[in-house]
Each structure stands twice: as structure tokens, then as C-alpha cells.
Amino acid sequence: MGRASLSTTEPATQERLLKIRGGNVLRGEITVSGAKNAALKAMAATLLTSEEVVLNNVPMLADVLSMADLLRAFGADVEVDRTLGRVQVRAKEITRTSAPPGLFRPTRASVVAAGPMLARCGEVSFYMPGGDQIGRRPIDVHLRGFQRLGANVEHRDDQVIATGGKLRGARIYMDYPSHTGTENLLMAATLATGKTVIVNASAEPEVVWLGQLLNRMGARISGLGSPILTIEGVERLHGVSDYVPPDRLEAGSFAIAAVMTGGEITLRDVREPHMLPLTEKLMEVGAEVWHSNDRMLIRAGSAYRSVDIQTLPFPGFPTDLQAPFVALLTQAEGVSTVHERVYEDRLRYTNELLKMGADIRVARIGDHGELLATSAEVHGPTKLHGARVAAIDIRAAVCMVLAGLVAEGETELEEVYHIDRGYENFVAKLNSLGADVEDTDPQM
Ligand code: EPU
Secondary structure: OOHHHHOOOOOOOOOOOEEEEOOOOOEEEEEOOEOHHHHHHHHHHHHHOOOEEEEEOOOOOHHHHHHHHHHHHOOOEEEEEOOOOEEEEEOOOOOOOEOOHHHOOOOOHHHHHHHHHHHHHOOEEEEOOOOOOOOOOOOHHHHHHHHHOOOEEEEEOOEEEEEOOOOEOOEEEOOOOOHHHHHHHHHHHHOOEOEEEEEOOOOOHHHHHHHHHHHHOOOEEEOOOOOEEEEEOOOOOOOEEEEOOEOHHHHHHHHHHHHHOOOEEEEEOOOHHHHHHHHHHHHHHOOEEEEEOOEEEEEOOOOOEOOOEEEOOOOOEOHHHHHHHHHHHOOOEEEEEEEEOOOOOOOOOHHHHHHOOOEEEEEEEEEOOEEEEEEEEEEEOOOOEOOEEEOOOHHHHHHHHHHHHHOEOEEEEEOOHHHHHHOOOHHHHHHHOOOOEEEOOOOO
């Protein structure tokens, strides 16, 4: 297919690719890495104290290195030990309350530096965060919360300037239980005077863990895991040493890969309650799942049944596993319906799956030219074949790799940097389970 025709448009320099040769069954055991979306927020939390914070089990990812640069720009001493997976931060003094736009753009998580900076310094100037192109991704919920805490918020193009001095506790109603929005406001409120109540807060496991970490640093937060969080402001927070929890999204991605290839794997360092939204659906497809302490064993069944999923905030089905799960659904018998209800543009990657022979019909519901929701029907099973495809975003990249694992022939994945942003040692881990994946230019 497209490879011969692509050669005419290929740049002269060799583009980095993942080459996935399909047909192997995954078997064996791997240890799940620390959670990206927990580690990045914990790194931002280090700005709340002048004492040292030591984070262990930090996944060595491009996004972690970007966050380290952002902390340094504010004046923190940051040491990253790639071998030990440890990040040590000491923000003894904050030397500036702004940083160049280029430091905010690589990740979405950069926005969560704003809350701690505002809490500690009474002002911050930051740029709209980057991250994956999966929808509009405004930060109005964060900014309204800062205003409720007494900050003045001004916009200059894509720069946001928040000022106002010491924050004051308040009741904040969040229109939507934004994951990073809750984290930002939680951190901002820890050092505010008096009591803050956040209503309609996110209950994502990474938010809960961040709250627990803040409590270990001396914060007084209650209600974690529920939609109502209460924060009694304290004068100061202190240093801490902690261990980043395992990445449920990495675990989920490998679990889906095992099922897709007809295999059986054991994942070490898994929290069962965090996996439930996925494992329920894997069992509906026909797989078998067992938990024992922090281990999870996943075995493919003899057939794959179609199932419907809709993504929702935790404990709903995670939007971050929607794309990998759709790869599996291409192999299921019948028609599966997928409703993406968190991001309005997170089904774009399905165009790439079509290039591999998938039968996916996407429906877009628009209003005045704007997309409001997306849903898709996945017709299966389809025999996939190798093709040259783009990664689109972190999770879509994994979807394409999973599809490649069951496709006939070789799949070439472009924009491999998306994988470096979210999955530690991804290729090595897959190959240790029996996959045949080659990275033409490993970066990390
Ligand atoms: N939203 C608003 N206004 C806001 C904030 C969010 O309208 O002020 C909307 C967004 O546009 C989106 C929805 O609310 O449609 C969900 O956004 P949320 O704020 O909950 O997501 P996020 O905090 O930007 C984090 C993760 C994402 C993950 C989501 C959902 C980080 C750095 N990112 O994003 O992770 O998909 O929560 O759990 O924690 C990834 O890791 O690949 C990734 C995209």
C-alpha cells in the first residue's frame, strides 16, 4: 500500500519510525512504571515549599524533563537521576514568577505550576499550555477558581497574568470536574488563608494521590476521591520523600495489547481499583483477569465480542484508553459503539486505523460549525494490514502500535516522540513480551 507512493514525498533525512512486525503473541511479565500524570503534578507541588522534595519511581519521559526545565526557570534546583528514576527538587527561593512561552508549550501539565506559584508568591505569569491536539482544552475552570481565591486574572494574547497577593479561602464550584483544574486549585488553596471548598472536584486517582502527597507535606485536605474537597489553609508546607504510584494507563495499554494478540501477561505494580473501568470492559470482550496483591494477570479469551464504551471522568472509562481499546475492538465480532465524552476531537486517529484496513464510522455532532461530541461505530472483526501511519497523540500512538501487533506485514509509525512523552521503555517492554518492534532512532 501507501509505502511506494510515500517514498516520493519522504524527506531526504531519515525520519525516526517505529517498525512493528505483526503476528507475535505477547507473553510474560513486566513492571509498570510510575504514572506520568501523577509525577508531573508532584513536581509542580515542589514549588509550594522551600524544603527538598524527593520523588521516587518517576518515569523518565520527555514530559518529565520539560517539567524539570520549567521548575528550574522559576529558580528551583532540580536533579533528575535517570537510572534511579528519582527527581529531587529544592525550590529554596523563587527567583522569578514568569518563564518563557517555550517552557509551557511542550506539555499540558505545565499549567499546574500556576497554582503553586500563585499560592507561594501571590503572582504568576504563564502561557497557555500545549500537549496533545485532542480538543479545545480551555483552562477557564482553573482561572475562575483562581479568581474565587482572590486573584486578578488578565489575558495578553496567550499569556495569563494572575496577581493579587495572598490567596483567600473560598467556595469554588467547578463547572466540570477538570483533572488538572482540580490539581491547580487544590495546590493553590493549601497556602490560602482560611477554608476552601471545591465542589464538583475530579476524583481521578492521580488527583487523590496528589492530595495525599500534599497532606504529607503538611496540607490539610479532606474529601479526596469525592466530589467535594475541603482545604484548611496552612502557613507553610515542608519537604517530603515519596513514591509515585504505578501508571494505570500504561498498565491498561499493555493489558489491551496482551488480549489483542491472544496472549497472557502479568503486570507487576498495579492498583486493582484503578484498573476496574478497563478490566470490566476487557472481560465483556471475553478476556480473563485476575488480581493478586499488586499483580494483575490478563489472558485473552477464545473469542472477542463487540462492546460499547463511553469515556467519562474516573471511575468512568478513561478517555486515555479509548484509542488503544478501539484497536482491540477492530478484532471483535460485531459492531461496537464508542462515545468520546471528555474531548470533542479525540477520534481523529481513526483515519490512521482506516489506512490499516479497519472499518470505523465516525459521527460528528456539530453546532454552528463547532464539534460538540464524537462517536464511532467499530465494525469487526477486520483483518488489519501494515501501513505507514501517524501517531497523532500519546494514546493514539499506542493504538497504532497495538494495531500493528496484529496486522499482517509491517506497520511504520511516524511522530514517535509522542511515545517518548508518555511511555517509559515502551519498545523494550513490548519486545520483552515477544513483540517485534524496532525503533529506528531511540531517543531517551
Ligand atoms: N475543560 C474545560 N475547561 C477547563 C478544563 C477542562 O472546558 O478549564 C474541558 C476540556 O476541554 C476537556 C475536558 O474538560 O474537554 C476534560 O479536561 P480535563 O481538564 O479534565 O483534562 P486535563 O486536566 O487537561 C488530564 C490529563 C489527560 C487526561 C485528562 C482526563 C494531565 C497532564 N493530562 O488532562 O491526559 O486525558 O486529564 O483524565 O494530567 C494523556 O496523558 O495523554 C492525557 C491527555
